Amino acid sequence: MSDTDGKKTLGLRGGGPRSGNVKQSFSHGRTKNVVVETKRKRVVVPKPGAGKSSGVGTAGSGDPSRRPAGISDAEMARRLKAVQAAKAREVEEAAERAANEKAREEERARRRAELEAKEREQREAEERAKAKAEEEERKRKESEDVAKRAAADAAAASAKPEAGKADAPRNVGANKPAGGQPQTPRKSDRERDERGRNNRGRDDGRRSGKLTLNQAMSGAEGGRHRSMAAMKRKQERARLKALGTVEREKVVRDVQLPEAIVVSELANRMAERVGEVVKSLMQMGMMVTQNQTIDADTAELIIEEFGHKVVRVSDSDVEHVIQQVEDDDDNLKPRPPVVTVMGHVDHGKTSILDAIRNARVVSGEAGGITQHIGAYQVKTDDGAVLTFLDTPGHAAFTSMRSRGAQVTDIVVLVVAADDAVMPQTIEAINHAKAAEVPMIIAINKCDKPDANPDKVRTDLLQHEVIVEKMSGDVQDVEVSAITGAGLDQLLEAIALQAELLELHANPDRAAQGAVIEAQLDVGRGPVATVLIQNGTLKQGDIFVVGEQYGKVRALINDKGDRVKEAGPSVPVEVLGLNGTPEAGDVLNVTETEAQAREIAEYRANAAKDKRAAAGAATTLEQLMQKAKDDETVSELPILVKADVQGSAEAIVQAMEKIGNDEVRVRVLHYGVGAITESDIGLAEASGAPVMGFNVRANASARNTANQKGVEIRYYSVIYDLVDDVKAAASGLLSAEIRETFIGYAQIKEVFKVSNVGKVAGCLVTEGVARRSAGVRLLRDNVVIHEGTLKTLKRFKDEVSEVQSGQECGMAFDNYDDIRPGDVIEIFEREEVTRTLA
Incomplete structure (x- = not known):
């Protein structure tokens, strides 16, 4: 810098004070502009040789033994000064922090004082308002008393008009002082002052509900304030109270209470807030949430606390809403008959239905057999509507046929004219009789050369089914699904039977x-x-x-x-x-x-x-039997996934029939739908294969199965699945051991041979003796030893076998108690693989 004379002024180079404005921020959004000066520290460089005469230099360099080697006196002095400067800075920073902390404490004290002042003002305003209200009440009572007294004085004045006139000037003058001014303010002035005070009080009360920014910021430190929503609710209640609106009466409800109930459901049935119910439970000492379940006794206490009535119900009462309702005869209308087609496998049930529907359903079934229950509606030439149920005929689908008979009105029993009555035909007859539904016999395949319908009718007599041609009451029709012959007569027979049954239902009710x-x-x-x-x-x-x-x-x-x-x-x-x-x-x-x-x-x-009750052993005998079964019975675990529920159940029933006292098939899990990764996990844990019937595994399941080595087998015909499982279960059967007698030998003499032991000199009396065969030692026809031969010699040579009538030497493994006259029985063992029937 330079002055007007061009001379430089004195100053520190780059170290002079520099001033400026800084915005300082405080809490709650307040700021303040502060003028600050920044000073740079002046570094004093000691003159050469100064350290020798100074105390510092003496302390730092006077003792060469304590100073590190290679450091000069000037360097040592510079280091000491740097240390002292650092300590001075620390002292300054500590002082600055203390000053800042003191300033913050003063600011907090100031805020607290302001808050206390505001609270004090608010209390004083409330006290003033209360005093004002009391003053107004007192004045109101005084005015009422004055009015009463005035009325009484008026009545007295009317009674004594003369006395009133004489006293009036004296009474008026009595209220005036000597100067002629009234003792109290005029009425208009009093009313104006009161209105002003009332308006100020009303303004204070109206403004007290508003929340300003300063109040909100100061209230954050002063304590918790009510939320805006709570203040709005308070204002709404005050408004309703001012309007004179009366709160609604509480509705007392009958709350159905089961043995256990979720808290949220309990609140819903009482039409109460979930938070209030949870609060009541917490006051009772139960820390629960709205998704937890509580018992009936606790729920009953809550219901009574809220003022409702308890209606205790059991769990089974929930089904009362679907109880059967008897329909009036006026509401009943005719309905189509439900016809179920039954019969043995491959007797032509679906083919007859195809011919009636003019459809091709058989081609869509795997293996040409029906494996699902199909439901169809057919309209005849006469306009009658018939509902047909096509059930499978294989023995595995017994339960499916049973369900078909339970929902049907008429059973059409299909019997092939070239095959007559078969096992599933008999089973269908039993289902129809158990369901007490009428039967119509459809003798199919009458177009074949070897067809014999009369044999079918005769065979049905053995099962108490007497057709009309045999003077019975069961209709029979000869049909051919290939040529279509007799189908019209079959439909006529079904329509006639339906007319006799008089089938009705009420369509105008819940389904x-x-x-x-x-x-x-x-x-x-x-x-x-x-x-x-x-x-x-x-x-x-x-x-x-x-x-x-x-x-x-x-x-x-x-x-x-x-x-x-x-x-x-x-x-x-x-x-x-x-x-x-x-x-x-x-x-x-x-x-x-x-x-x-x-x-x-x-x-x-x-x-x-x-x-769970069916699978648990409840008695000691059951536990012992279960343990015994587990030890003696081998199990083949499998998992079954099918496309429909009926097929899955049929497969499970077929699996239960496979096995005997030694081997059985155990279905770990069965279900409907694609094979998933969870199925593979269960199969891997159990060491079981997965059987898929008309379903496939998804990509993740296939990858998991390949990684974990789980076998997945796919089937579309139930016969193949049953045969494969039966073959696999047969592999668990222990092989059957068969013994074949091959010869006898009699001991003539016993010799002792070194390194061998006792050797029997024998004569083969029957059959042949082989070294690899098993032997039994008989003494007086009693078996005393069973084992194998250690050696078989003829003369001095080891031989594999000795024929009948020849002499030989025999020695037993680990057995020496042999005597002359003993008989040796020779036999061979053979393992025979067993299979399940």
């Missing part, structure tokens, strides 16, 4: 039906084929079926078309279930989804408890 088949369809989810038995099932209905529930998302008829509703005797595919039901479950429509969910959960828990 009820039976699940014919169920499957897990990729893309559509769980799908159930349901035969509606009563009522009308509509799109959007909420229903429960077995352990599952759902809402009807779509209805698809037997032709694959979507329909809006399905009436009695109509088979439809139902979409919208939360899981795959069991074939044979009953579908019922409910009013609400909560009812359907409760019923499904109750049934699922009951089924789980039943399975």
